[in-house]
Amino acid sequence: MARWSVIVVFALLGAVTQVLWVTYAPVTDAASQVYGVSDGAIGWLANVFPLLYVLLAIPAGMVLDRWFRGGLAAGAVLTALGAVLRLGDGYGWALLGQLVVGVAQPLVLNAITGVASRYLPPADRPTGIAIGSASTFAGLIVGFGLGAVFASPAGIRPLLLVQAALAVVVAVAVLVVLRRPAPNVAHGAVAALAAKAVAEPDGPVPTPVGGAAEPAGEPASGGIGAVREALRDPVIRRLCVLVFVPFGVFVSLTTFAQPLLEPAGVSEATAGLILVANVVAGVVGCAIVPVLASRYRVEVRFMGVALAVTALACVALAVVPGVPVGFVAVIALGFALLPALPIVLELTERRAGRAEGTATGLIWLTGNLGGLVLAAVVGLLVDHPMAAFLLLGALSLLTLPLLRVFRPTFSAIQR
Template identity: 40%
Template sequence: MSAAPTEVSVRPSRWGLLAAFALLVATTQVLWLTFAPVTVESARALGGSEGLVGDLAVVNPLLFVVLALPAGRFVDRSLHPTLTAGALFTAAGALVRLVDPGSYGWQLTGQLLASVAQPLVLTATTTLAARAFPARERTTAIAVGSAAQFVGVLGGALGGAPLVAAGGLPLLLRVHAGLAVLAAVGVVAMLRVAVLAPVGTRDAHGLRWLRHEPLLWRLAGLLLVGVGVFNALATWLDPVMAGLGHPGTGGPLIAVTTLAGIVGAALLPGPVAARRRRRRFLVAATGCTAAVFVLLVVANTPVVAGVLLALLGFVLLAGLPVALEWSEAHVGVARSGTATAFLLLAGNLGGVLLVLLVQPFVDAPRVALVVIALAALPGAAVALSLPRREEAG
């Protein structure tokens, strides 16, 4: 077990740092999804195919898989310079895309820079909370940082089309660049004034210790399933609902799911951790996931689907901060960045795998829903294997 940091010096600047960090986290998701909701318009503006435009979003999860664990190690060793680098890469990626809004090469270069930034930023979620906040506020800080990911996903998905309609791709890129610069300046400025507790003992064992942490492997299995289910839902819900006779409802239903998830991710982790109900919550969340998709097979009118998916989002997306908080409490601050990287890596991998698993069944929408329900069952088994006695620290 890694040593804890010395006592955090409680200052108001910690909330300013958290706000700036949350904005930066959300911005990384917005930049990732810049072209996804406006693929056709982007292909026309860039003079390329829709497949090439889709690749602009694919580079992000691919680089995350490669860079997550090194980024986590950097966070554990040097949080301040690592997070600063993440902020600067985020701004640079957004600004590079403005060099020539009609050039695919410049857009790809910008996406690559932003993709390098994302693991440097996201893997700092638990470490920042542990080093800037006292124990009683740590879960709240982790929840805010995690919920910011979903805020960014929602903003990126919903904001693209109106901006392109108002001013084409150049306006979209300018707005995103402004957001990125604002977030980067905020984080860099707040890192200069906020007080971060030093880490008592640095971890000097590389990644070998991960092999002997069954709790982390089980939490990783849960996020592999949970993030996979959400990504499969976001990717295929529109054609699935169209196949069930409800065309055009997929987008609004995904928005409902994500909004409910933002609320759940912000509100649930604190009470769950305070009452030591992490295992019970994760078991309930995985069971709810399977049940919702089974019910959608037989009851899928837009209103019913909206209620079911709101419930799903509320508990499913809250699983991310619950798992991250549990990992930090278990491994300690000196290894928290690496632990977070490991869990987020598993989630990204699950996002790719479940999207591919469901793809062959999209033309048979009820079968696709059953496949997602079945995919949730291993998650329930993993949740049941979590330790009943939770030990923080």
Template identity: 45%
Template sequence: MSPDPTATSRWGIIAAFSLVGAATQMVWLTFAPVTTVAAERYGVSETAIGWLANVFVLAFVLLAIPAGLLLDRNLRGALVLGGALTAVGACIRVGGDSFGWMLAGGCVAALGQPIMLTGITGLTRGYLRPEHRPVGIAVATASTWAGFVAAFALSAVFSTTDTLPTLVAVHAGYAVVAAVLLAVAIRGPVPFGETRRPAGVRASWTAVRGAWNDPLIRKLCLFGFLPFGTFITLSTWTQALLEPAGVTVDQVGVMLISCVLAGVIGTAVLPVWAAGHRTEVLTGMVGIATTAAVCVLLAVAPGFGTGLVSLSIAGLMLLPMLAIVLELVERHSGDAEGVSSGLVWTMGNLGGLVVSAIIGATLDSPTASFLILAVITLLALPILAALRAPVAAMASPSELADAADPTSPGPAVG
């Protein structure tokens, strides 16, 4: 079945997907803001509680590419499965008040997250007209950052050992409602999707090799490694790095929430503006340079005030990079966007693991840590420079829309 050029965009499905996207982040980060409280409640170490979040990162690295293959073969079925796994995992944690139950539920929910987040490009390609896809990708991506904020906000409300079970139950209830709404909304044919041909294992991994051998996709993956790595590192180590400057745990929580709130705003605006004005690479360069400057500022003037302002600016400029990369992947990859997105997500999460490990080894010297992170972040600039020509040669969203409309005379020349 070919796409229907007269079909209208299905924004209700984007909204339902966004609810599940937020749920994946909430379930992932349930215990991150209350690590000490959770360790006391379940009688384990803080390191053990950390693994309740780490299993999601490890699952993402291992499963993002298989998730992309699944999405390329059956978009609707994969998205329903991803929402269901997230909800089931969250509900398992309600089944018992122990670390074992939390870990078991986390392991199940971790299977759903790579499907949902890798599915952003396929979702927008399948349910939105070409001219609407940059907005759709921005909205769906912003919902994941909104889930990050919701996780921290709910943890501030349910922050004691006595209220921790309520926090787990609230996350489970939300995940179930979101999964049901998505399953209901996504019924029926995919209006802009081609019928996918079943692929065997050999054909599937041939698609992976083909995507990686695409010069543009490979450069986008290498670029994604660094912004992902920088953000995950800031999220992981800001408290430890700013503690010598007298910044408290609560203040770091405020800083990170402000950072991600700014990122939600930036993701909703900057990628759409960049796609409309064909300034994706320039926007990326400004974002990378700004984030590196933030790291230098934190190195020379650490403190709550500078941290709050600088991390908010970093969130505003850095977090939209994900939506920009995903929009370029969707525009370039066609019906193989699931595999390509899986590669981007895999490299991004690997970046988080690698860069966090590098900075984690230098925590004794916060100034050096922030300066090293600034240098690592700036390594993205040469990659962006190499992307300038191929990105400029790509069709714009408006040109794709004209191509999809049989009544259009085609793009103007001149």
């Protein structure tokens, strides 16, 4: 039970980082009035997060590989500190607070696999990773919900106070559960290889991805060595390639759904409801699908279905856009596409061994790059919705053949 309490507290921290990320998105107009700046300046309060993630994903993974509990504790403290700094008077304090939380976010999200592998036995790790991943999407729902409650200039200050209190409480809870070291549970590839060694005592001693196995509880190699381990592993590289398009499609649709659907008569308020429904469906999918996919070893099959559903949803939005199709297509897309992230993270946890934090950082880094690149392209096509939707659908279909190429990869990392 104590192990699961760590998972729950960590999930709350992951959710809080996302709540703070989207704080100003649903209250852009109100915030611009309060701070006396343009809507574009308010947009940068959210845009700094993916930019900082691209810069800090690998360093954060190196920190977690070397000092896992210390790195995660630093992420919790910085998250709370950033939330409190935003209470200062003026736009400068808001931007400073967002920058501090943006620095903390890679330390938190890169730890999703590490928390599961250090505190849960192998059979429970898919569930732990699914909970951690789903919590990040749940945080988006909470963030948009709070924005709807405090959607006025007078509500900005109470909104920031509520979120700061939430961040401080969760940070304290994280520090409390991290006081005790993780159980002596071998994790990732080390656990799998140890089991194989027991089953085949006369065979050669296997080694994990980056080198010799290390006893459970030993510190990871960390530093540049962890980066080399992750980058020279072809399996990790292929998993990174695999998340580029799905992550990019999701970010592009959530960023530009409203202007892309507006010519079809979808209002801003309705588009907001469609996006909330999308994320809710994704949270439900993340809580259910990855666990079942791991249990029945159908990760490849599910990811193929997810890409096919995404392509069909994009084609439907291109050909017959509107409110009913928007709801059905985007909900189906959320349920199918978002669970791909925890599935890939769980496969990464199985494979990465000592370079777990860095490998997870690479996955998140590639996904964020996919989001930045595809969102930029879709932004150029925002006045041509059909072309934008068809492009995202075509990219999803073109990713399908990769699953056939990667099938041996998935077979190589079955636990």
